[in-house]
Amino acid sequence: MTCPCGTGLELEACCGSIISAARPAxxxxxxxxxxxxAYTQKNAEYIVASHDPEDSEETDLDATRDWAxxxxxxxxxxxxxKAGGPDDEAGEVEFVARFADEQGREHRHHERSTFVRRExxxxxxxxxxxxxxxxxxxxxxxxNDPCPCxxxxxxxxxxxxxxx
Numbered sequence: 585m586t587c588p589c590g591t592g593l594e595l596e597a598c599c600g601s602i603i604s605a606a607r608p609a610x611x612x613x614x615x616x617x618x619x620x621x622a623y624t625q626k627n628a629e630y631i632v633a634s635h636d637p638e639d640s641e642e643t644d645l646d647a648t649r650d651w652a653x654x655x656x657x658x659x660x661x662x663x664x665x666k667a668g669g670p671d672d673e674a675g676e677v678e679f680v681a682r683f684a685d686e687q688g689r690e691h692r693h694h695e696r697s698t699f700v701r702r703e704x705x706x707x708x709x710x711x712x713x714x715x716x717x718x719x720x721x722x723x724x725x726x727x728n729d730p731c732p733c734x735x736x737x738x739x740x741x742x743x744x745x746x747x748x
Contacts, residue, residue, distance in 0.1 A: 588624040589617035590660045603630050608706070612668035612675035612699035615706045617660065620681055624657040636700055636707040658682040658690065668699060668706075675699045675706070678714065 587598035594600075599621035602609045609615035615634060622630040628649035635643045661680045668675020678696045685691060697711040725732055731742035738744075 587617075588621045588657065588660070590662075591617065595621070603627060608704070609634075610706075611665075612697075612706055613662060613665050613677050615699060615708065616677045616679060616697055617662075619708060620657070620660045620679075623652045623655070623681075626652045628652055634708055636709045637702065639709070654686050656684040658684060663694075673701045674709075675701075 585595045587593050587595045587600070589599050591598050599614075599618040601607050602614060602618040603622055603625075609618055619631055619634055622628075622634075626649070628645055631648050631652070632640075632643045632645050659682045661682075663678040663680060664676075665678075666676040668677070676696060676698050679694075681693045681695075683691055683693065694714040694716075695711045696714055698709040699706050700709045701707075722732075725739045725744070727738070727740040727744060729739050731737050731739045731744070733743050735742050
């Protein structure tokens with residue numbers, strides 16, 4: 585089976601061996617990918633266990649399990665990574681996870697997550713949702729302005745006449 589995290593590798597050669605604790609996640613990105621894969625497999629125990637032990641009281645196993653079970657995971661895109669190398673004690677991963685809710689509506693979860701290394705192991709620390717870019721509207725065209733289509737006519741005699 586191909587790993588759900590999107591690397592194209594086999595599950596066991598990718599996130600499966602991290603989830604099963606056969607090997608630790610070597611980077612924050614690998615840990616984030618394994619957490620996504622755990623969500624696809626409804627493995628709430630791993631998701632909670634990979635959370636920073638210093639903040640373990642903030643994690644809710646039942647709520648995590650409920651969300652994982654009610655969600656159909658559709659894909660993962662890693663947008664950016666910062667730090668998280670062999671000599672770092674912290675790292676950051678920005679990603680977009682696509683999923684469908686119980687009604688089949690598709691959503692995008694765009695997050696910037698922080699990770700910490702404790703006693704040689706990477707843990708998820710916190711995540712902040714990345715807001716969508718603001719919507720910009722084209723400037724309003726007046727009736728006597730030139731038509732933006734480039735015809736050379738006034739807007740009211742060109743595309744504006746079709747809209748009326």
